[in-house]
Amino acid sequence: SVQQFFPNHLKIAISEFLLSTIQQLSFFQRYSDRFINFFSPYVDITFSQYDDYQFNHAFAAIETYLGTKATDKAKHLRAIQVRDSKGLVLKRDDANLRDEYEGLAVWWAIETDAQGYRRYKLTFHRSSRDVVTESYVKHVVEEGKLIEAKNKKMKLFTNNPSTQWGSNKTSFWRYIDFEHPSCFQTLAMDPKKKEEILNDLVAFSNGKEYYKKIGKAWKRGYLLYGPPGTGKSTMIAAMANLLNYSIYDLELTAIKNNSELRKLLTATSSKSIIVIEDIDCSLDLTGERNEKESQLMNQKKDGEQVLKEQDKSFVTLSGLLNFIDGIWSACGQERIIVFTTNHLEKLDPALIRRGRMDMHIELSHCTFEAFKILAQNYLDLDTHPLFSEIESLLKETKIAPADVAENLMKKNREIDIDGSLNDLIKALKKKKKIQEVQLVDDNKEKHGNKTFNPFRLIF
């Protein structure tokens, strides 16, 4: 019969040719879709990268699944570097890929939509509709997720306000592969504290049954606080690497209101760390802003007030609290929430009370214990005659681990142990002097003696 005579790809080519010809004739344009649908025995489904402004997790799974299919026949390949030097993963660009499932053939193609986002188009014969919609798609997504888990590919999500959808700017998740070398072993901090945090994290990730038993949502909050450069961000990366969770880096200032926050949070997947960095800067938690806002509103007429209500553009403390321990927090399991701040004292006590943030972790200035870990990391050094001098200097000087690391880093592509340690000692001595002068200054100010201090200008 004619069916057997034409191979499948020829049939697709013919229908595509017909489609393009017809589309060029403006007279028929309006009818082309219906015309093609009437004659073509093929059906297609598209999977967009962003669905309803949200990142589509099925899209990522499909991409992974297709990436593992034989690559030799595709003409346009895009190489993507993968973690752990498992080599390159080749992905098809705008090429058709044929796949078989239960003896049926389907075709995948990648397209770019009007907004510049990618989408996969799955084409299949009308007669395979039931199999494809009921089990093939599920099979692909599950397989893709399985491969993702096996490859230990973690993702780093960020929410960016979209400028593509006209005036209605809304925030949505975009992701890149997460590759950060940080781990707990190289993290410089008090070993006992580190051990405690490590155990806490591992217990959490194995706690499915426990949380179920005590009737609590399977989530945990960590508050990381301390001066700049003490390893807060580094610790978050180490947590992700330890548990193999993805990170959602939530930028509160890019979010319009509480309902958008809710939308974003419900779109996060389980096994993830939701991070809000510098929480004191990204949210006015003092309540002052609310007061100002309502004062403003009272001055306006009723009609305008309604308008104002609509474009309120901030996330409120109560919105955030609702998410942390309100009913929303139960949508989805196995989630860690991390807040970081440089100023613990600036935060609203309601936000950080125990039970909301389960563990408060202080990352402070470099201690000798922390220094020894850095020396091991950077110089492969366990001990050295200069260590005792460094130890006593560290006791008297506040220095961030980031500054210590900076001094230990190799300068001319070669490790120079004595040079590095001497650099560090110099830096420590300089810092010590500055801090001493500052202390004298502060004391004078406290006692009302504000005489001009020339040392302050020198350092």
Ligand SMILES: Nc1ncnc2c1ncn2[C@@H]1O[C@H](COP(=O)(O)OP(=O)(O)OP(=O)(O)O)[C@@H](O)[C@H]1O
């Ligand atoms: N405790 C630490 N252990 C190992 N490396 C550290 C530590 N603290 C800082 N560093 C080094 O310093 C750099 C900066 O640290 P990091 O970004 O984690 O600081 P932070 O506490 O997040 O600072 P900020 O408050 O400014 O965000 C890192 O790249 C890391 O190499």
Ligand SMILES: [Mg+2]
């Ligand atoms: Mg940081």
